[in-house]
Amino acid sequence: TRSTRPQRLLNAVRKHATRGDPQSVISAIDHFCRHSEWAMNIGDEKGSILDSVVSELNPEKVLELGTYCGYSTVRIARLLPPGARLITLEFNADYAAIARQVIAWAGLEDRVQLVEGASEDWIPRMKEHFGIETFDFVFLDHWKDRYLPDTKLMEDCGLLRKGTVLLADNVICPGVPDYLQYVRNSLSYKSCYFKSHLEYTKAEDGLEKSVFLG
Numbered sequence: 001t002r003s004t005r006p007q008r009l010l011n012a013v014r015k016h017a018t019r020g021d022p023q024s025v026i027s028a029i030d031h032f033c034r035h036s037e038w039a040m041n042i043g044d045e046k047g048s049i050l051d052s053v054v055s056e057l058n059p060e061k062v063l064e065l066g067t068y069c070g071y072s073t074v075r076i077a078r079l080l081p082p083g084a085r086l087i088t089l090e091f092n093a094d095y096a097a098i099a100r101q102v103i104a105w106a107g108l109e110d111r112v113q114l115v116e117g118a119s120e121d122w123i124p125r126m127k128e129h130f131g132i133e134t135f136d137f138v139f140l141d142h143w144k145d146r147y148l149p150d151t152k153l154m155e156d157c158g159l160l161r162k163g164t165v166l167l168a169d170n171v172i173c174p175g176v177p178d179y180l181q182y183v184r185n186s187l188s189y190k191s192c193y194f195k196s197h198l199e200y201t202k203a204e205d206g207l208e209k210s211v212f213l214g
């Protein structure tokens with residue numbers, strides 16, 4: 001049977017990246033997506049903005065919604081101190097299997113917990129199942145119509161604290177109008193837009209950084 005694009009992406013990582021070297025995994029995926037097959041990773045340009053937000057925050061507890069192949073998981077986890085934890089949710093078993101191998105190739109499995117399942121099922125279980133009080137940083141990159149309901153769910157589950165940072169991918173392309181309207185008009189958030197480009201293209205896209213004010 002024909003391989004899938006995530007399988008071909010993993011093959012490119014195994015062929016061109018060095019085990020235990022996260023930067024080489026990131027570069028191998030970016031090269032594959034720029035020169036072989038486009039894939040919906042945050043990419044190098046928006047990825048640098050993600051890096052700067054994570055580095056400035058130095059978060060201990062991180063949640064990622066939508067693992068896909070693990071590209072942004074590797075970008076975030078490589079910047080975390082060893083005691084920090086990144087929980088990433090992915091409900092597609094095939095993507096989860098690829099992402100586990102990408103994360104392992106980068107040598108970051110000790111900092112990452114990939115949970116197979118839907119965000120709406122797992123967000124309410126973060127406290128009792130993972131012993132998480134609140135998250136310091138949340139990266140949203142899953143189905144775009146899930147950003148707003150999941151943000152409200154995280155609020156309702158008490159998973160956000162004063163200062164928790166939400167960073168949302170694709171706020172222009174494909175776009176998340178209901179989420180943007182919410183975080184930009186709610187008195188509970190201080191929000192700002194980082195203009196960039198859709199991964200591996202010249203199209204406009206950007207990231208929205210929203211700080212929960214409690």
Ligand SMILES: Cc1ncnc2c1ncn2[C@@H]1O[C@H](/C=C/CNC(=O)c2cc(-c3ccc(F)cc3)cc(O)c2O)[C@@H](O)[C@H]1O
Nearest residue numbers: 040066068089090091092095117118119141142143173174
């Ligand atoms: C509720 C729930 N729970 C758990 N996992 C969940 C979940 N909902 C989705 N997932 C998972 O997350 C990923 C989905 C990512 C969706 N991302 C995009 O659709 C996306 C699209 C583009 C794009 C832009 C221009 C185009 F012309 C075409 C595509 C760019 C992007 O950067 C994207 O992120 C995928 O791995 C999916 O299984």
Ligand SMILES: [Mg+2]
Nearest residue numbers: 040141169170
């Ligand atoms: Mg995205």
